[in-house]
Amino acid sequence: MIIDAHCDVLLKLWSEKVSFATSNRLQINELMWRRSPVKVQCFAIFIPEEIPEEFQFQAALEMVNIFFDQIIKPYDDIKFISNKNDLLLLKEHERGAVLTLEGCHAIGRDLNKLKTLIRLGVRAVGLTWNNANAVCDGIGEKRGAGISSFGEEVIELLNKEQIWTDVSHISYNGFFDVMKHADYVMASHSNAFSICDHRRNLDDQQIQLLIEKKGWIGVTFVPQFTSKKATVTHEDLIEHIIYYLNIGAENCLGFGSDFDGIEEYIKGLEDITDYQVVMNELEYRISNEQLKKITYLNFINKFPRIKG
Template sequence: MNTDQALALHESSIIFDGLVIAKWNRDLFEDMAKGGLTAANCTVSVWEGFKDTIDNITEFNQFFCDNSDLIMPVHTTADIAKAKEQGKTGIILGFQNANAFEDKIGYVEIFKKLGVGIVQMAYNTQNLVGTGCYERDGGLSGFGLEIVAEMNRVGIMCDLSHVGPKTSEEVILASTKPVCYSHCLPFGLKEHPRNKKDEELRFIAEHGGFIGVTMFAPFLKNGIDSTVDDYVEAIDYVVNIAGEDCVGIGTDFTQGHDQAFFDMLTHDKGYARNLTNFGTIINPEGIRTLGEFPNLTATMLKHGWSESKIKKIMGENWVRVLKDVWGE
């Protein structure tokens, strides 16, 4: 493999990360630039309700002002192209839980106008919309059906990464727009409640949906001993099931966070019953930080991937499906 070839390919490609939940600060934005990241779905709500989520978006609005040389807001796929042209990282605001909608369908459009482009229907447990992947799945609620329809109408993508299989299936069938697993891994490589079975991956693909593959080490086959090669193997596993046109990257980078952050994630509503224990958190060797993103492109080349396949998986597929959902 030619190192110059890999770098040139990376620099010429749209590099899109379907899920980043890092510690937001200038150091992080500088590392995004170092990694050549064109755009990313950045989490601003997990367990928060409406007001606290608004506060998080207000904070991010200040980040846009203070770091305008590095990042810019994304509302349309044209904004992603603009970010690439300007050498900045485009930020899509995203939720990992529909909690912030509370019981008000009207909040969906409000958040869309504030730049929210992707919302996960539930995070690990039950909410008003449906059920997460860590408890018995009762499926999509009547309110949830209306939320899906409203997200379709205003152009917010439904994300099912942490959602239970029954609720996921019902969202896939109810949605008139493509839905996604923004960050998941195959159950076929490691049995874990967060990983998706082959039939689930096939089902979402057959219904026009999208799959972003994560590299979160506890869910990878070799755990914390994983490397960037293991990550590429996992992506290829999904591609072999779903096809190379509906698969992309969704790293789930948690860069910069401390143990208290992971404790918040693994407890229901951030503080209540313990749902799971991740153990040691360390990203795969070769892509420990966002700044090492070019190593992923190089590893794909090393594994014999064509340049067209790499460009699709690294970002072109995400842009196409988001245009379908957002309408622009």
């Protein structure tokens, strides 16, 4: 059993008008999901930066509709996950789907828009993407500013609503601001900087703060975040997992593949069914208790909203 905290299926369903049920242009479709060991999948709302600002919230609402119309409603055994109790009540034959937001660009400076998305089911909120918005700068913004005053209001709302604040993509200064203000923190898809020095990865200081904050970290399948080698393999991904475990992240670690958000793949990890490759390798490298924690227990234990 695996819980995956990040994919961009909704973006492809929205932009390419393909079918979740059968499309072979997806790394996660309904058929592949059922053949994989993934029990719960998080689906991100991500608005491409080329979408005009005045249309971004509408695009987010359209993706919410796609989530319910194509992923939840057609299948009796795929359940919408709103809280920790929903996770715990999943039956053996059932799968769960969580709605998340990757970047607050769609809300502009309107907190009511974020409240609406939370009421519609969003349970983890990435404050920004690589660029800047009204909440914070992203890791790709040269200015590198931290959380704005409006950003502090956003985090206050997330704390009140028991929603994860996601620091993947955020600026370096923004990360430390989040640590000061957020009660529930995750890095949904970020690898270890000490293994691969990409700007999107977490350095040791950031990792230790996430551990102290009782946060959650998702190892991601983005090749550029995994290794500088010409050909990146699943062994390179395992190296990040072992590193995280060795520096004390055993109770914080999980997976955030970023499937359907990447165009280049780790060799052998090209769609959701390939999770079994990682599982098979980890069974020989770590204890059974550690395996259970990073595949699903840590995510469940740290899910902020208990019910409702």
